[in-house]
């Protein structure tokens with residue numbers, strides 16, 4: 111049995127390689143690996159041949175590519191399972207004509223077709239064309255909800271006006287309208303309404319008994335009756351200013367049958383009031399605490415009778431329900447305050463208008479609303495994840511290319527647009543055979559009854575009860591392959607499961623983990639619970655990839671080890687993913703314990719040396735540092751020095767080669783060292799280099815020391831002397847200059863002082879003549895000196 115299986119596996123592999131070569135990485139490659147009919151047809155591009163022509167050799171796959179050219183020569187005619195998509199329109203009523211809508215009872219058809227049956231195969235797209243034509247005079251349901259609390263007394267005339275204008279507007283828009291009328295006051299309980307017996311029946315002069323909400327006139331086609339009812343409406347009385355309009359609005363929204371909302375109509379509520387509204391929470395004032403239940407509570411008289419049980423609805427509830435029911439609300443308010451315009455922003459698709467004496471703007475709002483809801487057509491669907499639907503349309507430009515969109519704008523009555531739908535089955539859900547999908551517009555819908563083409567017909571017909579010889583007599587042929595009876599497995603039912611029921615199924619035996627989705631890790635075929643792996647895969651679950659062991663040259667573990675699963679087990683001395691590296695021993699300097707001399711890391715047999723800003727190691731073992739003081743220079747210092755001082759000493763045993771010109775011996779890995787001989791101040795220079803072959807250092811020494819030239823002593827002495835003399839002369843000169851300037855200045859000052867003196871220079875005033883002259887009266891009076899004496 112094993113020998114029967116082997117060739118088939120090989121054949122499949124051959125086919126796979128062939129297809130890989132021919133078709134590139136195309137999905138069709140997968141065909142031959144599909145062993146079941148349903149799996150085959152769920153693979154795009156594959157089909158199943160139940161009866162192969164060359165079945166005898168038992169090597170061909172039943173699952174073949176749809177691209178196969180000579181199908182007739184491979185497969186018996188009529189045994190091919192290749193389901194295609196199928197589309198049949200099951201309901202296709204004509205679109206309503208835009209000009210002869212005569213009867214209001216005629217159902218309006220805007221979308222065509224209405225029902226399609228689809229058979230979809232996984233991965234193939236089915237195209238559907240859908241036509242939409244906007245009907246003329248589309249039905250409108252308009253419900254006029256009026257506040258009849260006492261405050262509206264002065265607006266009553268306007269309300270009646272609005273009522274009749276609404277009728278005529280509707281008549282203008284469409285012949286198929288219905289119009290209805292309801293009114294509200296407030297919850298008939300304290301403190302909203304005066305419950306005193308005298309007030310409860312006639313709260314005010316000419317007033318009606320108060321009520322919460324009354325459906326005065328259900329929707330109907332009679333416009334005159336509507337106008338009459340509105341005119342006759344009687345004001346009632348209540349106490350507080352906010353009114354119970356929300357209670358009424360909720361009832362109008364939810365009481366479909368009582369209000370008589372039609373299915374196929376645009377539904378509008380015109381809500382007219384002049385006062386604020388009560389909302390959720392206000393009911394507490396009257397002890398009503400149960401939130402509004404959003405249900406219809408109308409009695410036989412058409413009145414809301416659960417007002418005392420449920421609180422007012424909230425704004426959120428009104429918004430939610432109006433959206434749910436597709437009903438548009440127009441707030442027509444007498445008092446122009448922002449409350450309702452703000453409210454209309456919160457309630458989706460609602461609008462707000464002031465109630466004026468001629469009510470024209472509310473009428474315009476109704477017209478706008480009508481235009482708005484008829485101008486957009488958009489398609490939506492409720493398909494599940496298994497199905498995807500894409501929409502495209504050229505809308506109203508027949509010459510344009512369709513673009514991806516599910517809506518068209520600016521639709522007018524009578525306009526016709528075509529939508530193209532691409533429907534695709536993304537996957538085959540295990541739990542269902544089909545799905546009903548509704549593609550809908552606001553009012554119309556297309557029903558798609560989709561059947562999934564996920565299983566083969568031959569699998570469905572269950573005639574496989576006759577044991578076949580080629581199924582080891584313990585299985586029947588279904589879809590051309592053996593369907594084994596209980597207790598047997600394998601392609602030819604050749605394997606027994608012993609019927610114990612405890613044994614794992616084949617497929618589970620082919621899974622590494624029970625939670626694996628694929629057998630044999632997706633890299634092999636499961637045959638009778640044993641994996642047979644595809645090329646380059648190995649291991650019990652085909653989880654090992656031989657390619658992980660290949661070196662860059664394509665050699666398995668570089669020839670230095672064995673491939674175990676997906677990892678190389680390298681021989682001693684080798685390491686790395688594909689044993690491409692020598693172990694760290696190659697990084698160790700002979701005789702050294704440290705790898706890369708402790709200055710680097712061993713990467714695949716090569717030292718990768720450490721290097722920082724200041725320290726950069728180099729050399730085969732990172733044992734040198736050309737940039738730092740740590741070098742072998744000092745190691746050789748003594749040995750070289752003794753060559754110059756004491757070469758004959760036995761201690762001077764370092765082998766050196768003395769050379770004339772050191773530069774001639776400089777090599778890439780040699781290092782130049784130099785130091786000064788302290789005895790004579792001359793520089794000794796040598797180079798060393800590690801010689802790998804000799805495992806020793808080779809040292810070349812420069813024969814001549816480089817000595818400094820003798821200094822010129824006489825020049826220095828004379829220079830110094832000359833310097834001293836020059837400095838002395840300069841000092842003298844400076845001294846002379848200084849004294850001269852000083853003397854000059856002193857003399858000038860003296861001159862100056864002298865010129866300022868007030869006395870004559872001839873005589874010193876302090877001077878006293880030391881000699882005294884005495885006149886001798888007896889002496890003759892004419893002598894010269896005497897005269898002088900007197901003048902003084």
Ligand SMILES: *[C@@H]1O[C@H](CO)[C@@H](O)[C@H](O)[C@H]1NC(C)=O
Nearest residue numbers: 193194195196197198227229
């Ligand atoms: C498509 O489906 C219809 C109705 O189910 C059937 O009559 C028709 O033969 C099918 N066509 C193909 C090509 O399967």
Ligand SMILES: *[C@@H]1O[C@H](CO)[C@@H](O)[C@H](O)[C@H]1NC(C)=O
Nearest residue numbers: 275278279280281282283473
């Ligand atoms: C109804 O339509 C006619 C013509 O289209 C127009 O003259 C008339 O004013 C309209 N009436 C209303 C109430 O809009």
Ligand SMILES: *[C@@H]1O[C@H](CO)[C@@H](O)[C@H](O)[C@H]1NC(C)=O
Nearest residue numbers: 458459460482483484485486
């Ligand atoms: C209703 O309101 C929604 C959300 O604001 C908006 O997307 C939609 O177009 C409105 N529909 C109409 C008919 O105005």
Ligand SMILES: *[C@@H]1O[C@H](CO)[C@@H](O)[C@H](O)[C@H]1NC(C)=O
Nearest residue numbers: 491492493494545546547548
């Ligand atoms: C879609 O809507 C239609 C009609 O309402 C219903 O019959 C069908 O089950 C829905 N489909 C899904 C997938 O919800």
Ligand SMILES: *[C@@H]1O[C@H](CO)[C@@H](O)[C@H](O)[C@H]1NC(C)=O
Nearest residue numbers: 161165578580587590591592
């Ligand atoms: C089994 O044999 C029958 C007749 O001998 C043949 O028709 C059928 O195709 C064979 N099936 C397989 C799966 O070989």
Ligand SMILES: *[C@@H]1O[C@H](CO)[C@@H](O)[C@H](O)[C@H]1NC(C)=O
Nearest residue numbers: 621622623624625626627628
């Ligand atoms: C599958 O099960 C194994 C243990 O049996 C667990 O280790 C693994 O995380 C599981 N994988 C997933 C994807 O759940």
Ligand SMILES: *[C@@H]1O[C@H](CO)[C@@H](O)[C@H](O)[C@H]1NC(C)=O
Nearest residue numbers: 127130644645646657660664
């Ligand atoms: C398997 O590996 C070989 C190299 O050893 C390679 O040439 C061949 O293409 C691989 N086969 C597949 C199917 O990847």
Ligand SMILES: *[C@@H]1O[C@H](CO)[C@@H](O)[C@H](O)[C@H]1NC(C)=O
Nearest residue numbers: 708709710711712720721722
């Ligand atoms: C230098 O290399 C050694 C050995 O690999 C390592 O321990 C050390 O941290 C390295 N130093 C620097 C500065 O990289």
Ligand SMILES: *[C@@H]1O[C@H](CO)[C@@H](O)[C@H](O)[C@H]1NC(C)=O
Nearest residue numbers: 748749759760761762763764
């Ligand atoms: C060289 O001399 C030193 C002393 O200077 C001594 O320690 C060393 O062993 C000697 N080496 C050889 C090879 O003689």
